[in-house]
């Protein structure tokens with residue numbers, strides 16, 4: 029099933045077989061609607077990966093293409109933060125083949141890239157998405173070039189290379205890295221396996237909420253707190269929730285609370301200013317490399333999603349990020365520094381908000397990938 033891409037600005041449709049990554053008008057591409065089916069009974073119970081929700085994923089019935097790609101990603105534990113906070117659950121999304129939640133999106137995206145006949149993919153990332161795309165692409169024999177900004181954690185770079193990808197370390201900002209990757213894409217007929225641009229990635233990240241729904245026996249929590257750089261988990265979660273609402277399986281959308289870091293918070297600024305678009309900021313330096321995105325391409329969609337859920341956006345003070353990471357480690361949860369930011373911001377917010385109900389926060393990346 030080649031679901032068409034559709035421009036989020038002008039509605040022009042494109043075939044994925046032509047490898048477009050952006051509309052000629054400059055608009056970001058979304059995925060056109062396709063038939064989805066889901067109930068607790070439609071879950072494929074003996075498929076131990078996110079492909080157990082095949083009925084809501086963009087694959088033809090009977091398609092087995094994803095089987096060569098899948099490494100058992102998804103199905104991550106949903107556990108209480110600790111005994112003191114029974115209403116705060118954490119989803120241990122670093123328990124994935126490449127140790128971050130990005131495997132959700134990469135598994136689906138690379139299965140589609142294979143279907144479209146891609147021989148080579150290019151991607152740029154702060155590290156985790158690059159790890160993930162490199163692992164999945166090489167697993168199915170697709171060559172892979174990954175662009176990362178200088179200063180990316182050496183362990184992430186080692187891991188990308190170990191999977192067999194070519195790593196390009198780009199001086200300058202995260203945006204300079206994205207531009208270098210785009211130049212490479214525009215040179216030849218490579219598939220831009222971008223977690224930011226390619227809408228298939230969000231079909232994978234939406235399984236985050238399907239899993240929560242299944243793990244809570246057909247219920248949803250009141251609040252989802254989600255770190256946001258480019259918004260791949262936040263938008264994926266939002267799309268999944270909208271689907272659950274459409275199926276009549278939840279009565280209302282839970283609040284989505286986005287988290288940014290003090291040193292780089294363009295979406296927070298736009299939200300607080302009441303704007304419906306995001307202006308680029310200067311990254312003044314942040315401990316949270318995974319969410320250090322100064323110019324998020326889908327900023328307007330992220331703002332819209334948060335507002336649609338009556339949610340909020342909060343920032344982590346830089347000087348509290350490492351402390352929060354250590355506090356999680358004391359609870360047995362060794363996360364990467366960026367995830368410390370999610371908790372630093374949330375614990376501050378919680379002091380002034382006692383109406384959040386049952387909350388889920390993701391542990392997006394493993395501590396062994398970044399160090400301080």
Ligand SMILES: Cc1ncc(COP(=O)(O)O)c(C=O)c1O
Nearest residue numbers: 156256257258259260318392393
């Ligand atoms: C550990 C970690 N947390 C959160 C994020 C944020 O994801 P996104 O940029 O898709 O919003 C990333 C992205 O790389 C990450 O690596």
Ligand SMILES: [Zn+2]
Nearest residue numbers: 035038051053
């Ligand atoms: Zn367009």
